[in-house]
Amino acid sequence: MDMLTLHAYAKINLALDVLYKRADGYHEVTMVMQAVRLADTITLVDQPHDIELSVSIPGLPADSGNLAYRAAALLKSYAASQQGAHIRLDKRIPLAAGLAGGSADAAAVLKGLNTLWGLNLGLDKLSKLAAQLGSDVPFCLFNGTMQATGRGELLEPLPPLKPCYVVLAKPAIAVSTSWVYQNFNPGKVTVRPDIRAMRTCLAQGNLAGVAQNLVNVLESVTIPAYPEIAKIKESMLTYGAMAALMSGSGPTVFGLTSCQEQAQDIACRLQAEGVPEIFVAETVSKVE
Ligand SMILES: C[C@@](CO)(OP(=O)(O)O)[C@H](O)COP(=O)(O)OP(=O)(O)OC[C@H]1O[C@@H](n2ccc(N)nc2=O)[C@H](O)[C@@H]1O
Numbered sequence: 524m525d526m527l528t529l530h531a532y533a534k535i536n537l538a539l540d541v542l543y544k545r546a547d548g549y550h551e552v553t554m555v556m557q558a559v560r561l562a563d564t565i566t567l568v569d570q571p572h573d574i575e576l577s578v579s580i581p582g583l584p585a586d587s588g589n590l591a592y593r594a595a596a597l598l599k600s601y602a603a604s605q606q607g608a609h610i611r612l613d614k615r616i617p618l619a620a621g622l623a624g625g626s627a628d629a630a631a632v633l634k635g636l637n638t639l640w641g642l643n644l645g646l647d648k649l650s651k652l653a654a655q656l657g658s659d660v661p662f663c664l665f666n667g668t669m670q671a672t673g674r675g676e677l678l679e680p681l682p683p684l685k686p687c688y689v690v691l692a693k694p695a696i697a698v699s700t701s702w703v704y705q706n707f708n709p710g711k712v713t714v715r716p717d718i719r720a721m722r723t724c725l726a727q728g729n730l731a732g733v734a735q736n737l738v739n740v741l742e743s744v745t746i747p748a749y750p751e752i753a754k755i756k757e758s759m760l761t762y763g764a765m766a767a768l769m770s771g772s773g774p775t776v777f778g779l780t781s782c783q784e785q786a787q788d789i790a791c792r793l794q795a796e797g798v799p800e801i802f803v804a805e806t807v808s809k810v811e
């Protein structure tokens with residue numbers, strides 16, 4: 524019996540711009556994405572024929588409603604494989620948080636089963652399958668620091684973000700990504716990210732410059748609906764984060780700092796304020 528254990532890392536968006544709504548209903552975006560060391564654990568065990576999934580928390584589907592299951596089914600069908608697998612998903616990344624937890628799980632299952640089943644598909648092929656599962660899944664195959672365009676599936680590696688600490692704070696709300704995109708109104712956007720400036724700062728290893736350039740246009744949808752997000756951003760800055768931003772469609776807010784002790788201190792103070800879910804994570808700088 525073969526077994527494989529993988530980490531499925533969460534992501535944050537250092538920059539997120541929406542260019543226009545496409546004919547297929549998706550939005551054309553430009554994003555700078557960064558993997559962080561907050562991970563679900565996926566354990567894969569080889570078995571004949573069937574795909575089975577067990578999940579560590581209630582409220583998460585353990586069938587084709589789960590992206591991890593869908594990833595396995597898609598790979599099995601694409602490769603016309605007779606093999607199956609038991610997938611054990613230990614969830615740590617909060618759900619519907621803007622951290623791509625489901626996408627990370629799907630990417631880890633694609634990579635892991637490619638190995639376990641001896642399929643030898645290249646990352647290019649896996650990336651195409653990943654895009655069928657969701658716009659953020661291809662990034663999760665690669666991790667590190669990347670620019671994403673198209674609907675998020677077209678990737679270009681960027682110079683790695685100078686290693687730093689990320690405080691992640693999620694208020695007690697779940698936000699639907701499709702609701703946020705549906706309600707996006709370019710007329711409500713006041714600041715758009717300067718992606719070129721962000722790229723220059725990354726290339727120079729200029730963390731302060733990266734921090735100054737954090738912008739996410741989806742804040743214009745999520746923050747008016749959930750003002751507690753703005754409150755967490757303000758608190759992060761008061762407690763000494765270099766900068767703070769909502770990740771993806773929200774509601775998680777992340778703050779950057781170069782110092783681990785300061786990150787822990789910010790996390791403690793947010794906890795004292797009653798923010799229910801808080802994590803401190805390092806950045807992940809290379810493909811793992
Ligand atoms: C906003 C972002 C930023 O990284 O992340 P999350 O907040 O979900 O983590 C992503 O763009 C989310 O990617 P993902 O969650 O994979 O989205 P999908 O499953 O492909 O699509 C979910 C919903 O969002 C809409 N959508 C998604 C991507 C995109 N570029 N334009 C869209 O309009 C789709 O129409 C769909 O209704």
Ligand SMILES: Nc1ncnc2c1ncn2[C@@H]1O[C@H](COP(=O)(O)OP(=O)(O)O)[C@@H](O)[C@H]1O
Nearest residue numbers: 588589590618619620621622623624625626628
């Ligand atoms: N493996 C999974 N982990 C988390 N959510 C999943 C998974 N599979 C399907 N989902 C569904 O997708 C929704 C949003 O997923 P998630 O990836 O956590 O958030 P986000 O899109 O904000 O990054 C969840 O509410 C859940 O119903």
